[in-house]
Amino acid sequence: MTQRAVRTATSRSSTSEGRPAQGRRRALGYGLLVVLPLLGSAVILVSHGSRPSHAGNATTPDHAAALFFAVAVVVAAARTAGLLAARLGQPQVVGELVAGIALGPTALERLAPGAWAWLFPESALAGIGALAQLGLVLFMFGVGQEVVRSSRDRMGGDGSLIALTSFVLPFAAGTAVALPLARHFTGSAGDSLTFALFLGCALSITAFPVLARILTDLDLLHARTGQLSLFAAAVGDGLGWLLLAATLLLARGGDLASLWPKLLLALVTAVVLLGPVRIGLARYLGRGDRRPGAAFVLMIAVAGLALSSGVTSLLGIHQLIGAFLFGLAWPPQLPREVSVTPSLGAMAHLLLPFFFLGFGLSVDLGALPFTPQTVAVAGLLLAVASLTKICGVALAARFCGMDRTEATTLGLLMNSRGLTELVVLGVGHEARLIDEEMFAILTLVALVTTLMTGPGVRLFGALRKPAPEMAR
Template sequence: MAAATDPLPDLLIAIPAVILLCKVGARLVRGAGQPPVVGEIAVGLLLGPSFLGWLWPGAQAWLFPPSSLPYLGLLGNLGLLIFMFLVGHEIQLGSLKAQSGTAALVSMVSVALPLGLGTLLALGMYDSFAPEDVDRLPFVLFIAVAMSITAFPVMARILADRGMYRTRVGVLALACAAFDDVTAWCLLAAVVAVSAAGSPMEAVTTALFAIGFALFMFGVLRPVLARLTARAERTSTDSLVLVLLFSGLCLSALATDLIGVHALFGAFIFGAVTPRGSRVIEFQAARLRAFSVPVLLPLFFVTTGLRADVSLLAADPVQWLWAGAVLAVAVLAKWGGGTGAARLSGQSWRDAMSIGALMNCRGLTELIVLNVGLGLGVIGQDLFTILVLMALITTAATSPALNLIRKGMPEEEPEVERRPADEAADDLRQPDVSRQSGGSPDAVGARAGGAGPAS
C-alpha cells in the first residue's frame, strides 16, 4: 500500500524525461540562433495541457501523475532560488556606476512607460480577467509590473553569443537591464506586499521589514561575507564556501518569505551582497549554476507549462484579441521606450534600436514574475497563459531583431577588461587540478558555459 502512494518512482520517470526534453529543445532553438530558454519554455508548454494534455491526455497523466506534481514544483522552486542568487550576484555594480547616467535614463523610461501603458491595459482587462476576490489595485499593479520586466540573464547570454558582451553597446545594455531588474524586483515586492496584506497597515509593516532586511544585508552581512571570503582565499576551503553560499541563499529566502515579500527576493539580495572578484566565490557560484540550470530549472519550466493552457484562449476569439493587445503594449512600451531613451541620451539610431530590442527580452525573469502572480491569486490561468505567450514571443524576437538592426555592421572591439569571474569561467571549461582546491576531486566536477546564468 505504501509503495502505491510513494511518489519516488513517478519522479524517477518525470525528472529525467523533463531534463532531456528541455535539453533537446534548447539545442534545437540554439541552432536557429535563439537563447536556450526559448526552447525550454516551449518544451514546458508542449508538455502541458496546451499540447500533450490535449493530444494524448493519458500520456500526460502517466508522465505527470498528481502525486508527483508537488515534488516537481518544490525541486523547480529550489532551482529558481539558486538562479535568483546567481542573477543578483551577476549584476555588476561597477558597470552600473560607469554607465550610470545613460543607463539610469534608459532604465527609468523603459520601466515608467510600460508601467503607465500596463496600468491602462490592466484597467481595461480587470472586468474580464481578474479573479473574483481580487481588488482592482493589486491586479492593476501586477500587470503594470509584468509589462516592465527585462530578462537580465537572457540578455547576457544573447550578448555573449554574439560577441557583444564587453562592447560599449553590450555593457550599456547590461547596465540598463541591471537597473531595470533591481527596479522591477522592488516594485514586485511592493505588489506582493499589497496583495498579501490584509490591510494598508500590514502592507506598510511588510515594506518596513523588507527595507530593514535589505539594510541589514548590505550594511552588516556584506562586510562579514567579504572578510570570510578573504579568509577562504587563504585557506582554500572551497567545499565549505559552497555549503555557506547555498545555506545563505536558503536562509535569506526564508527571511523574506517570513516577512511576506516572497522567498525569491531573499535569494536575489543574498546574491547581490555576495563578494565579487573572488576566484573561490566565482568558482563555487559556477558549480551551483552548473547543476541548477540544466537539472532543476527545467522542472520549473514544466510546472509553468502545466499551469498554462492555450485551449482556454482557443475557445474565445476575444481572448486572442486581448493577447494581441498585451503583446502590442509589451513591445511598444519596452522596445519603443528603450529606443527613445537611448536615442535621447546620444546613441545612434542603430545602437538605440539594438538597446530597445534587448530591453524587450523577457525570458525566464518574466516567467518567475508570472508564477508569483498566479501563486498569489492575482491573475487567473487564462491571463497567465496570455502573459506566458507574450514572454515567449518577445524573447524569441530578440535575436532576429538584432540580426536585422545590425546587419552588415561589424561589431566593435571589446572595451571592458576581463573580470575574475571570466577567469573562473575559463577554469571551469578547462579545470586545472593543480590550482583548484589543491587537486580536490570536488573542484573538477563542475563545468559552466559562460560568465552569466545559462538561461
C-alpha cells in the same frame, strides 16, 4: 636440518588431518546461520502471501521510480528542445521553456492523457515542484549577483537614463492599460490596484539571462550596445523585483494600516542583508591569509540562501525575493578557488527545466478562448510591451548621443523578456493577482517578445548594412 624436516612433516600431517574437521564445522555454520534462517523466512513469506491482500497495495506505484522516470523525461526533453532552438537561432532556454509548456496540458496532456498520467503521476509532481523551487532560488541568487556586477560597471549617466527609461515607460503604460482590464482579469486575491501594479511590473521586465545569451550569439557581449543593455536589464530587474515585493505585501496585507508592520519587517530584512550581512561576508571571505576552503564557502552560500529565502517567505513576500537580496549581499568578486557563483549557476541551469514543467502544468494555452476580446487584449499588451521598450529605449539612447542604428538595436535587445518574466508571472499567478486567462495571455506576450529579439536584431542589422557596391 633433520629436526626441522620432521617438524614440517608433522605440521603438514596435522593440518591435513584437521581440514575435514574444519570443513564439517564450516558446513554446520552454513546450515545453522544461513540455510535455516532462509528457510524460516521463506515459510513466513509463503504463509503471509496465502492470505488475502488489500487491493490497493497491488496498484500502489513506486514513488521513487516515478520521480526518477519523470526527472529523466524532463531533462531529456529540455536538452533536446534546447539544442533544436539553438539550431534555429534562438537561445537554448527558449527551447527548454517551450518543452516545459508542451509537456503540460497545452500539448501532451491534451493529446495523450494516458501517457501524461503515466509519466507525471501525483507522487512525482511533489518532488518535481521541490526541484523547481530550488532551481528558482539558485536562479534568483544569480540574478542578484549579475545586478551587483553590472551596477559596478561605469556606465555613467547614459546607462542610468536608459535603465530607468526601459523600466519606467513600460511600467507607466502597463498600469494605464491595466485599469480598464482589471475587472475582467483580476485574480481572486487581487484588486484593481494590485492588478495594475503587477501588470506594469510584468511588462517592464527584461530577461537578463536570455539577453546575455542573445548577446553572445550575436557577438555583441563586449560591445557598448551589449554592455548598456545588460546594465539596463539588471537595474530594471532589480526595480521590478522590489516593486513586486511591495505588490505582494499590499495584496496580502489587506489595507494600508495593516501593511505597515509587514513592510517595516521586510525593510529591516533587506537592510540587514544589504548592510551587516554584506559587509561581514565581504570581510570574512575576502581575507587573503585565512580564507576558508571552497567547501565551507559553498556551505555558507547555500545555508545563507536558504535562510534568507525562508525569512522572506515567512514574512509573506516570496522566497525568491530573499534569494535575490542574498545575491545582492554576496561578494561579487571572490578568487576563483572559492567562488560559488559558477557552481550554483550550473546547478540552477540543471534545475530550471523543472520550473518550466511546473509552469507548463499551470498554463493551458490550448484552452485560451480566442475570442475577439481575447485577441484584442493580447494584441494590445504585445504592442504596449514592445513599443514602449523598443521606442522608449531607442529615444533615451538618442538623447545620450548614440546613432540611430545603435539606439534601435539597443531597444530591440531590451524587448526580450523570457525566463525572468515567466518567473514574475508564476509568482503573480500563485498569489492569485491575475486570473487564468490573463496568465495565458501574458505567457504568450513573453514568448513572442523573446522569440522576436534575436531575429529582429539580425534583420535590422542586415537591413542597415550597406550594399557592396555602395560600400565601395
